[in-house]
Amino acid sequence: MTKGLAFAYAGLTALPALMHLALAAGAPLGRLTVGGRFPGRLPPLWRVLALVQMALLGLMAGTVLARAGIGPELLTLLFWPTLALTLLSLAVNAASPSRPERLLWTPVLLLMAAAVLGVAFL
Numbered sequence: 001m002t003k004g005l006a007f008a009y010a011g012l013t014a015l016p017a018l019m020h021l022a023l024a025a026g027a028p029l030g031r032l033t034v035g036g037r038f039p040g041r042l043p044p045l046w047r048v049l050a051l052v053q054m055a056l057l058g059l060m061a062g063t064v065l066a067r068a069g070i071g072p073e074l075l076t077l078l079f080w081p082t083l084a085l086t087l088l089s090l091a092v093n094a095a096s097p098s099r100p101e102r103l104l105w106t107p108v109l110l111l112m113a114a115a116v117l118g119v120a121f122l
Helices: 002-024 044-067 073-094 099-121
Strands: none
Touching (some): 002 099, 073 099
């Protein structure tokens, strides 16, 4: 069961990771991130930060997979920070001043949080 939850987490993580890739490439999706501060394209520095966020999401997915026995065991050292960051992201997105950001990412992060908690405690 934990492997299935870990795969669910990794699959769900692909959604914001792909959005961050699109943001870095200049897609006008700024209303879906950072509280909607930039309604169109992100400024250059924020586009670079979107790539950093994409890489972080990939690391988080790898960490949850490793905790479930899939992938390098060394990544399991980052599992609890990954769980905390997922829960923090859920809280921040649920409180976002950007309605589109809240409506899109809160359900995704709620599912990610359920999956990572399942991997942690099942």
